[in-house]
Ligand SMILES: Nc1ncnc2c1ncn2[C@@H]1O[C@H](COP(=O)(O)OP(=O)(O)O)[C@@H](O)[C@H]1O
């Protein structure tokens with residue numbers, strides 16, 4: 001049931017990864033135990049030194065809280081209180097292990113379902129990475145209650161991987177990787193090196209039944225991997241208790257299970273955007289249309305002629321060439337309809353003086369833009 005059951009394989013190429021670390025790796029008898037965290041922190045520091053970026057999703061707040069006050073309370077509300085008691089220690093714990101500055105980010109799934117909050121969270125995370133800081137994310141357990149359990153960080157990590165446009169999701173846990181059945185219950189369970197597609201049958205066979213501190217077992221890890229795969233992101237499951245396994249990651253070797261990406265990342269995102277219902281229309285001039293089509297540029301306020309509809313920041317809108325009424329594509333707006341009306345035809349440098357604030361220089365960022373059929377081909381050419 002350890003890493004030696006798994007042979008070494010290459011990790012896919014990556015520049016930005018989300019690393020999820022479960023409570024099972026951090027909880028000790030007296031709160032958080034650095035024993036396994038040290039190697040993981042070493043991997044993170046090394047990744048930044050290699051010019052890569054890592055976003056950490058870390059569980060462990062409940063375990064840290066219990067070490068401070070333990071009145072034996074079980075159930076949801078006591079757990080939420082424990083998470084609140086332990087969260088600051090969890091961040092302090094990671095800061096002690098790492099050379100880079102860490103930043104606390106608490107998110108809930110609801111934050112990521114709401115397009116505006118999604119964009120705000122993404123902008124903050126991008127800025128932290130630009131500053132070469134390490135975002136340490138946990139679920140905002142005080143407000144996030146998924147059914148009757150604390151929300152699970154495996155699925156949150158998959159959502160974060162899409163949010164930050166990661167190339168890879170790394171899930172560190174207390175077992176060598178995925179087995180064909182729950183290995184602690186079924187002695188005939190076999191290690192699975194590679195998963196091409198996460199099927200319901202695989203999830204059912206994997207089993208939940210985590211330890212006392214973990215939340216979801218392999219079931220939630222596979223659900224997370226399936227979500228990441230759909231977004232075009234591969235997932236690696238490995239044993240974070242084995243320092244050699246963790247060190248090998250820095251050499252792009254994986255001893256564990258690799259779940260392949262189902263689709264090309266950009267294509268997956270564009271697919272989503274293409275089918276999202278439009279909330280309004282941004283009409284652009286020919287100069288802007290050419291910049292979008294031939295240079296793969298972002299849409300700047302200077303090229304916007306007028307706006308139809310009452311949409312909010314983060315909503316999908318259609319982009320139409322004013323003169324020919326030609327639909328060019330679809331994008332997520334950085335500004336609300338009324339704000340775009342005020343900055344239309346202005347230079348990007350003027351956004352702040354007109355609105356009194358600024359989210360960025362573009363009305364629609366190139367990463368949030370998909371052109372229709374023929375225009376897309378021009379853009380990709
Ligand atoms: N098919 C499976 N393969 C491997 N582990 C499994 C499987 N099914 C259930 N598990 C259990 O999942 C546990 C890891 O999940 P969990 O305890 O939630 O850890 P974490 O705190 O890292 O999220 C393993 O220790 C193992 O007991």
Ligand SMILES: N[C@@H](CCC(=O)OP(=O)(O)O)C(=O)O
Nearest residue numbers: 023059060061062152153215
């Ligand atoms: N947010 C909770 C963890 C929830 C969770 O998903 O735990 P785990 O299965 O150990 O990753 C905490 O910090 O304790």
